[in-house]
Amino acid sequence: xxxxxxxxxxxxxxxxxxxxxxxxxxxxxxxxxxxxxxxxxxxxxxxxxxxxxxxxxxxxxxxxxxxxxxxxxxxxxxxxxxxxxxxxxxxxxxxxxxxxxxxxxxxxxxxxxxxxxxxxxxxxxxxxxxxxxxxxxxxxxxxxxxxxxxxxxxxxxxxxxxxxxxxxxxxxxxxxxxxxxxxxxxxxxxxxxxxxxxxxxxxxxxxxxxxxxxxxxxxxxxxxxxxxxxxxxxxxxxxxxxxxxxxxxxxxxxxxxxxxxxxxxxxxxxxxxxxxxxxxxxxxxxxxxxxxxxxxxxxxxxxxxxxxxxxxxxxx
Numbered sequence: 001x002x003x004x005x006x007x008x009x010x011x012x013x014x015x016x017x018x019x020x021x022x023x024x025x026x027x028x029x030x031x032x033x034x035x036x037x038x039x040x041x042x043x044x045x046x047x048x049x050x051x052x053x054x055x056x057x058x059x060x061x062x063x064x065x066x067x068x069x070x071x072x073x074x075x076x077x078x079x080x081x082x083x084x085x086x087x088x089x090x091x092x093x094x095x096x097x098x099x100x101x102x103x104x105x106x107x108x109x110x111x112x113x114x115x116x117x118x119x120x121x122x123x124x125x126x127x128x129x130x131x132x133x134x135x136x137x138x139x140x141x142x143x144x145x146x147x148x149x150x151x152x153x154x155x156x157x158x159x160x161x162x163x164x165x166x167x168x169x170x171x172x173x174x175x176x177x178x179x180x181x182x183x184x185x186x187x188x189x190x191x192x193x194x195x196x197x198x199x200x201x202x203x204x205x206x207x208x209x210x211x212x213x214x215x216x217x218x219x220x221x222x223x224x225x226x227x228x229x230x231x232x233x234x235x236x237x238x239x240x241x242x243x244x245x246x247x248x249x250x251x252x253x254x255x256x257x258x259x260x261x262x263x264x265x266x267x268x269x270x271x272x273x274x275x276x277x278x279x280x281x282x283x284x285x286x287x288x289x290x291x292x293x294x295x296x297x298x299x300x301x302x303x304x305x306x307x308x309x310x311x312x313x314x315x316x
Contacts, residue, residue, distance in 0.1 A: 022079035023253065024173040026160040028180065029066070030212070031138065032088040032151040035182035038212050041234070042242035062242055063134060066180075067127055069246040074126075076251075078119060081173065082126070083163060086134060087156040090141050094163075095133035096126060151183035153219070154192030161199055175205045177229075178250055182212030185219050187273040188303070191291055197223045208250045218269035218280070225268045228254070232263055275303055 039058040042065065074080055084096040157177075164175045177200065200207055200223070209220040211233035224231035230249055234240065252260055271280040274295040281295045290304040300307050 021174045021253070021255075022077055022081070022172060023073075024081045024164065024167060024175045025073065025083070025178060026164055026176070027066075027070075027082065027084045027178045028156050028160060029084065029086045030088070030151050030153075030179075030181045030183055031086045031134070032183045034184075035151075035212060038182050038214070042212075042240075042245075063131060065241060065243040066246070067130055068243055069251070070126060070130075071123055072247060072251065074123065075119075078122075081167075083167075084130060085156055085159060085163075086137050087152045088141060089151055092152055092156045092159050093133075093137050095137060096129045098122075150186035150189065151181070152189075153181065153183070153186070154189040154196065157193060157196035157200075157223075161196055161203070161205070164205060165203065174254060175203070176254075177205060177207045179207065179209045179220065179223070180212060181209065181217065181220060184213065184215065185217050185273065187275045187277075190219065190273050190275070190293070193219045194222070197226055201226045206254060210245060210250070216269065218271055218273075221265060221268045222270060225265065230257075230262060231265055 036059060039062045043058055043061050070082055070084075074082065081098050082096065083094060083098070086093055086095050156179075160177050164177075168175060197207070197219075205227060206229045207223045207227040208229040209217075209224045209231045211217055211220060211231065213233070216233055221231050223229070232245065232249055234245065249262060252262075269280075271282065272284060272293045273279070274281050274284060275292045276294055276296075279295065281293065285294045285297055286292070287294075287301040287304060287306055287308075289306040290301060292301055292303040294301075298308070
C-alpha cells in the first residue's frame with residue numbers, strides 16, 4: 001500500500017525514513033505523604049470495586065500503570081534508557097536504572113539486536129525492582145514531620161540533572177525529565193528549583209510535568225515553559241487512568257510533538273514567592289547575598305542571616 005505523504009511537511013517525510021533519536025528518560029515520582037490521598041483519581045473505574053479497595057490498592061495500581069507506560073517507552077525503541085527517582089519530605093533515591101546503560105550509550109545500535117528473551121528479562125527486572133524498591137523506600141522513611149520543608153523537589157531536580165549530565169557521554173541521546181509531582185510549592189526551594197530549570201534549559205533537557213496536586217504549581221509551570229516541555233494538571237472532574245495521560249501526552253518525542261495538537265498552558269504564572277509567608281508577590285525585596293525574596297522590608301535576611309544597611313533596602 002502506498003502512503004499519501006502530500007499533507008505531511010517535507011522535513012517530516014525525511015524523518016520517517018530514520019529512526020527517532022533514543023531518549024534518556026529520568027522519571028521523578030513524588031511519594032510524599034500528602035500525595036497518597038490523591039492517587040485514587042488515577043485508578044481505572046473497572047478496578048475501583050469499593051472505597052476500601054481504592055484506599056488499600058491506589059498506590060499499587062498507580063505504580064502498575066506507571067510501569068506499563070515504561071514498558072511502552074522501552075518497546076518503542078529498545079535503545080531508550082530509563083532511570084526512576086522517588087522523593088518525599090526526607091530524601092531522594094534511585095529505585096531503578098538500566099544496568100547496561102553505559103554500554104548502550106557507547107553502542108546504542110546494539111540494543112536493536114537484543115534477543116527476545118533478553119528484552120523480556122529487561123522488562124521483568126524493571127517491574128520487580130521498581131515495586132520492591134518503592135516499597136522499601138516508603139518503609140524506611142522516618143515518621144518525623146517535615147511538612148515545613150515539603151517535598152524535596154529542588155533536590156530531586158538537582159539529582160536528576162547531575163545524573164543526566166554524568167551519563168550523557170555522547171550526543172546520541174535526547175535527555176528528558178518527566179516529573180509526577182503532587183505537593184505544594186515550597187518558597188524556600190524557589191531558588192534551587194529555578195537554578196535547576198535554567199540548567200536544564202541551557203543543556204537542552206526537556207522537563208515534562210504531570211501535576212497531581214489540586215492546585216497549579218508556578219514553579220513547575222515555569223519548568224515546562226522554559227524547557228519546552230508539557231505541563232498538565234488534570235481537572236478534579238476528570239477520572240482518566242494515569243496510563244492514558246502518560247501515553248497521550250508524554251510518550252511522543254520532541255520531534256513528533258511538532259505535529260501533534262497537545263494541551264498548552266493558557267498562561268504561565270511567573271510570580272515570585274515570599275520566603276517568609278509563602279504567598280505570591282508582584283513587588284518585593286531581594287536579599288543581595290542569597291537572592292531570597294520577601295514581601296515586606298526588613299533589616300536582615302532570615303534565610304542566610306545577612307544584615308542590610310539603609311542603602312541596601314530597596315524594592316524590586
